[in-house]
Amino acid sequence: MSHISKVEVEIQSLExxxxxxxxxxxxxxxxxxxxTWYGTARASVSENNTETDLGKCDHAIKVPxxxxxxGIVKNGNHFSLLWDSYYTGGLEKRIGKDAGxxxxxxxxxxxxxxARIKGYRVVQKKLTNGIRLVLSF
Amino acid sequence: MKEIVLDISxxxxxxxxxxxxxxxxxxxxxxFLKDLLGKQTFQQLTPTYYxxxxxxxxxxxxxxx
Numbered sequence: 001m002s003h004i005s006k007v008e009v010e011i012q013s014l015e016x017x018x019x020x021x022x023x024x025x026x027x028x029x030x031x032x033x034x035x036t037w038y039g040t041a042r043a044s045v046s047e048n049n050t051e052t053d054l055g056k057c058d059h060a061i062k063v064p065x066x067x068x069x070x071g072i073v074k075n076g077n078h079f080s081l082l083w084d085s086y087y088t089g090g091l092e093k094r095i096g097k098d099a100g101x102x103x104x105x106x107x108x109x110x111x112x113x114x115a116r117i118k119g120y121r122v123v124q125k126k127l128t129n130g131i132r133l134v135l136s137f
Numbered sequence: 138m139k140e141i142v143l144d145i146s147x148x149x150x151x152x153x154x155x156x157x158x159x160x161x162x163x164x165x166x167x168x169f170l171k172d173l174l175g176k177q178t179f180q181q182l183t184p185t186y187y188x189x190x191x192x193x194x195x196x197x198x199x200x201x202x
Contacts, residue, residue, distance in 0.1 A: 002163035002185040007151040010175035078175070096147060103149030107174055111143060114173055120141075130146040135170075137138055 009103045010078040013110060017072070017079070020060055020105035032060035032116070035071035037084035053082060061102075065088035070099070104131060111135075141167050152177075159185055 001099030009018055014030075021028040037054045057071030058079075071082035081099050085092045095102045108124070111133055115122050120135040139157040146201075151174055155163035163186065171177050 002155050002158045002160075002183055004169075004179075004181045004183070005153045005167065005171060005177050007153065007171050007174045008176050008178050009149055009151060010172070012175070051160035096149070098149060100147050100149035104145045104147060107143075107145045107149070107151055110173055111170065112168070117168070127144065130144055133143040133145070135141040135143070 009107055011072070011081065011103075011106060012078045014072075014079065016110040016113065017106050019109040019113075021100065023109065024102065024105050025040060025064060026102075027062040027064075029069075033057060033059075035060040035069035035082070036089075037068050038086050038089065054084060057082060063091060063094050066094055070095070070102075109135065119123040139166075139182065143160065143170065 018028045018030075034055055035057050039055075053073070055071070057073050059072040061070040061071065061072065064087060068084045068086075068091050070091065073080045073082050081102070082090050083089075083095075083099070087093075096104075108131055112122055112124070115133075115135050120137065123134045123136075125132045125134070140155070142154045144152045144154075153167055153170060155167050158166065177186060
């Protein structure tokens with residue numbers, strides 16, 4: 001090998017996020033300007049957002065069997081995921097801590113699509129704690 | 138064989154490893170993936186990275202026994 005890198009995922013493509021939602025069985029609600037959360041100042045928050053940010057969004061994601069919804073907010077050249085991680089909402093159980101499972105599905109969609117456009121052969125494999133994609137020429 | 142391996146954990150963390158490349162070309166080949174996904178937070182170069190692809194090897198042959 002010649003180098004190893006780690007990358008923090010940022011949501012840059014709504015199309016790939018929609019595809020990830022479809023794969024996970026979530027409903028992408030384009031243009032929905034509010035998302036369901038606990039509703040008061042005692043709620044816990046996600047990412048770098050504060051409680052005042054909760055409830056407002058540019059699009060939303062409905063997750064089956066969850067009371068709360070995920071808000072998608074445009075943030076410069078990418079989109080932030082905004083959700084109430086309070087346990088009664090059920091979101092953390094479905095999307096993982098810090099929305100890890102949603103980001104994983106998004107990354108897989110994005111890489112599969114773009115790498116194939118560039119002519120790479122992509123092989124996907126399930127690991128114990130994740131997914132492996134191998135790109136070859 | 139040249140490969141780029143991406144491990145995406147259930148926590149959403151992405152680890153990219155390039156294999157079979159010699160020299161600095163591995164960074165160039167994997168850059169589009171880093172741009173696609175977000176921002177790089179860590180990078181480690183391995184010994185193969187420092188191999189000069191155009192390096193000449195000189196051999197001295199002992200002709201007199």
